[in-house]
Amino acid sequence: MADKNGFLLRIITPDRVFYENQVDMVEFNTTEGEVGILPGHIPMTVIVKPGILCIGEPEGEKLAALHAGFAEILPEGVTILAEVIEWPGEIDEARAVAAKERAEGRLQDKTPDTDIARAETALQRAIVRIQALK
C-alpha cells in the first residue's frame, strides 16, 4: 500500500548526482530478477544488473539505462549507487548498435581467447541502451 508522499530516490554516480527526488515507485533489474519498489519496503541491498530503470514520478514515468552498481533500499528511501547510468538523451544510438553487432560477432566466432563474460556484458549493455531509446 503506497502512502501519498512516496519516498526519496537518490541516484548517485562517481561524477555527479544523477537524480534526486520524491517518487512513487522505481523499477529496475537486479541479479535476482526485476524488482519494483514502493514506499515502505523492507531494508534490502540488491546488486544491479543491466536493465531499464523506470522512475514513477507523480507527473509520469521517466526511463534511464542503468548498467552497473547496487541499491540500498530502506523503508524511507532508496539510494542507487550507479557506476554507469544514462538518460536516453545521452545515448549515442549508432554507437550502441555498432557495439551490439561487435559483441554478437565476438560471441558467434568464438576462439579460445574470447573473453565470453566481457562480450556478454558488452552485448547486454548495448541491448539495454537500444531498448532505452525506444
Add this chain to the structure above:
Amino acid sequence: MASMRDIKRRKSSIQGTQQITKAMKLVSTVKLQRARASAERSKDYFTCMYDTVNSILRRVGNIEHRYLTAGNSAKKAVIVITSNRGLAGGYNSNVTKLVTKHPEWKKEDVQLYCLGNKGRETFARYGYEIKECDNDIVESPTYGDAAALSAKLLEAFAAGEIGEIYLAYTRFRNTVSHIPTLLRLLPVEVSQEEEEAHSGKEAAAIMNFEPEDSEALDMLIPKYVTSLIYGALRESVASENGARMQAMDNATSNAEEMISDLTLKYNRARQGSITQELTEIIAGAEALG
C-alpha cells in the same frame, strides 16, 4: 659594494623567475578550479558509498567474510598518490612521509603501488619494494582506471599475497588546507564511534540481502574499494593544484621582495657612481684652473 652591472643582472634574472612562478600560479589556479569542481561532484558518491557500506556492515553484524578479516600475510599493499611534477611545496613529501615515518611498518613488509612519479622516485631512493607504478592515472583519473587497480589488488588479497591494503592520499578540505591521510581499505573497518551512535536506533532493522550476505559483499566490496580509490584520486589532484598554487604564490611574493631590495641597492650604487664622477670632474676642473 657590488657593481651596478652585477646588481642589474641579478635583478633581471629574478624578474625572469618571478614571471615563471606567476605563470605557474595562474595555470594551477585554473586547474585547481576544475579539479575542485570534479572532486566535489564525486564526493557525494564517495561519502555515500562509505556510509552505505558501513551501515550494511553494521546491520549484518559479525559475519565471516574473506574481505572482513586480515589475511595471513604480513605484507601490506599501500597505494600512494602523489604528483608527477614537483614545485608543489610539501605536497609530495607529506604523503610519502606517511609511509616512511610510519611507526609500526617495516620496510620489507610494504609493497607500493605508486600513482605519480614523485612518490616512485622517493621510495626508490629509500629502497622500498615498488610493485607497480602508473603515472598517467593522476593526470586525468577515470573510474575505469580505479576499477582496474582495485581489481588487481583484490586479486592479490584473495590469493593471500597481501594481508592488508592501505591508501595514502591527500584530502582536500579547502583551497588552503590539504590533509595527508592514510586509510585502510581492506579488511574493511567499521569505525567505533559511529557503531555506538547507530547501534541504538538501527538495531531493530535487519538488512536483507539479495543474493546471500557473503555473495552480496563479494560484489559490493570491490565497488567500495574502487570508489574510495577514485575519490582519493580526485581529491589528490585538487590538493596537488592547491599546494602548487600556494607554493608558487609564495615564490612570487619572495621574488617581489628580493627585487625591491635589489632596486634599492641598484639606485644607491648609481647615485654613488654619479657622485663619484662629479667629484672627479670638479677636482679636475679645479686642478686646471
